[in-house]
Amino acid sequence: MSIAIPAGDRRAPSWRVAAVFAVPAALGASLLPFLSFRPNRIVSGEGILLWRPGTVGAEPLGWAALIGLAALTLLPLPQAARLALALAGAALTVALAGQGANALMAEAPDFARVSLGGGFWVALAFLALAAADAAARLALAPLVRIGLLAGVFGAAALALGSGALDRLSILQEYDANADAFDAAFAGHLKLVLGSLVPALLIGLPLGRLCHASPRARAVAVPVLNLLQTTPSIAMFGLLMVPLGALAAAWPGLRDLGVAGIGAAPAIVALTLYSLLPIVANTMAGFAAVPAHLREAGRGMGMGRRRLLWQVEAPLAAPVILTGIRIVVVQNIGLAAVAALIGGGGFGTLVFRGMGQTAMDLVLLGTLPIVAMAIAATVLFDAAIDSLNRGGPR
Structure with missing residues (x-):
């Protein structure tokens, strides 16, 4: 916030x-x-x-x-x-x-x-x-x-x-669940980073294509909007069937972690949720590049690739990074739901605490999610501000 x-x-x-x-x-x-x-x-x-x-x-x-x-x-x-x-x-x-x-x-x-x-x-x-x-x-x-x-x-x-806070119940819950907490932390990072990388590899080129091609934009944006409005529980459930079928048809995929339950459907779902913010902000970033700067680059003899990397991409970077920030913060929160399908993460502590009516265990899973979201927001905002301050005035 x-x-x-x-x-x-x-x-x-x-x-x-x-x-x-x-x-x-x-x-x-x-x-x-x-x-x-x-x-x-x-x-x-x-x-x-x-x-x-x-x-x-x-x-x-x-x-x-x-x-x-x-x-x-x-x-x-x-x-x-x-x-x-x-x-x-x-x-x-x-x-x-x-x-x-x-x-x-x-x-x-x-x-x-x-x-x-x-x-x-x-x-x-x-x-x-x-x-x-x-x-x-x-x-x-x-x-x-x-x-x-x-x-x-x-x-x-x-x-x-x-040790001044050790007598608080939430710290006692941590002492009793230290190994589970460490596993949840590693699992949460795996879900967030594991979905961010493919989302960037797909979303950035797709956003650039949608900016350059109105026809591609007319097809891609409605599909991404539909994916974004699908409830997370429904998305996880829908992905369990095809991924389970793939793992059954090609057993070698199981060695790569592909299965109907676990981290695989969670990472795929989080990747799909990440595409719309990245694509939309990539389009907006390139659209905001002043036309006269493009013309100046062409006048200096820059080709399409050189113009992209030396003029357009640096100017569009703050807007694109804003979309990535939205994705990271969004996925830090959504990854908690992945525990319902065995995806791991801090959601395992949250749902375990709810099942045991142990609210301090729920807090033990919730507070790190909040801390991660705040840290990501501050770091990305600082990076975006640095890019804006270093841009043309």
């Missing part, structure tokens, strides 16, 4: 705009349970409010500091200060959750669990949105954005490695 802010707008927003982020964060931390203490991993538990004095694990001083940080974002401060305050508030939110979990589990039996409550998620989400809004208004350089992303992920890794 991106926030549409005019580039270079470093002014502080009005209090109404800032309140969109600060007020929900403060109300979430104040009115909703910040943590949930449960006798075991499945049953529902008792909600723990952060501000209530005398409640085991509650931190009134921490709650006051968190509300204070959220309130400070309402002031007409420089955007860099708002960014720092929002990030500090998010870090404090996580630290309070870990501290509260440690206090609640100090005298609890080993099978008790402390889960993150609605107050935690609302506060963290809106503080993260406040940070994203401030960063967008700062119009940070691409390398600075990548550095900021690396800093946030590095801080998260340090917090996880420090």
